[in-house]
Amino acid sequence: MKTKYFSYKINSLPKGCQYCIQGAKVVMFITGLCPRNCFYCPLSDQKYKKDVIYADEWPVKNIKDIIQEAKLIDAKGAGFTGGDPLKKLWRTLFILKKLKKTFGKKFHIHLYTSLNLINKTNLKKLHQAGLDEIRFHPDLFNKTLWPKIKLARKFKWDLGIEIPLIPDKKSHTSILIDYFKDKVDFINLNELEIADSKHNHLTRLGYTPRNLYSSTVKGSAELGKYYIKKLKNTKINVHFCTAKLKDAVQLANRLKRRAKNIKQPFDQVTKEGLLIRGAIYLPELKPSFGYYNKIQNIKNKKHYLNKLKKIKSQLKFKTYLDEKKLRLLTSQIDIKHYRKQIRSLNLVPAIVEEYPTYDSLEVDIQYI
């Protein structure tokens, strides 16, 4: 029952999870708007209740960006999430149809939503647009909307529920599982994690992390294993998805897929899919506290680009202009070899290890 992906299952995994584990699903964040206010909401402050759109880490502006991201990870599908994608139904349908049209019918799309916003009409629209799998996040503490699951059962798609494992809410969770277990195709149970955001109240309510290095909530994994044991002789498909699966398998696989497609000839790709490269920073744009926000909101971008282009032409070795992060990139060998020349031009040479994602998040910087 333990999978080789650090999770636990009974019977089979939903198709959406199978692709997700391969890192082959674009995380399509439709909107941060949501009709609910869950105290354990994992959204970041940048996304919570904000109408923003992301394809993986990319704050996308149009459908071209979304298709590009799908190509960059060699996607076999997408998971539509939020917030609640149904808060922006038109947008959800538009992206769904475009992805199906571009990548074909087999491009697997699953969607997370609460039960709050569904009705016969919008479910029909989602089904007609080609949605393959729908996952509901029912309110653990209020049963009023639970019977709405019957509306979704009328359509031919894979139907499931997905809930967090809140350690001291075992009785609520058991009641919910009992209610839904013969009404859906699968039940997904998620290990609960504490998010570093204003609206995540887990710490204030007394939930503690498993240990100093972890954001997973103490007792959550035990509750997951309890249900796996309890339901093991039933016909229902159950997946207890751990935080380790998300980080060490799903994200890592997606990074490797993207690294393969975006790496420059001079990049070294680690076995985790991170890129190690040489970087040349302007002193005023050197990474420090608040760097990502600074780079994103820079006003005189043209000025910096011109400055970098001029420097690029002066250097005796090959560099690549990174227009997004306003820096020059090169190989580790060249950055080491020419570091004195770089410093003499009042520039900052460094070796960086970073994610191959849209935001190129640095995990390590060594100034040399």
Ligand code: SF4
């Ligand atoms: S339904 Fe999801 S996105 Fe909305 S508040 Fe709850 S956890 Fe957050």
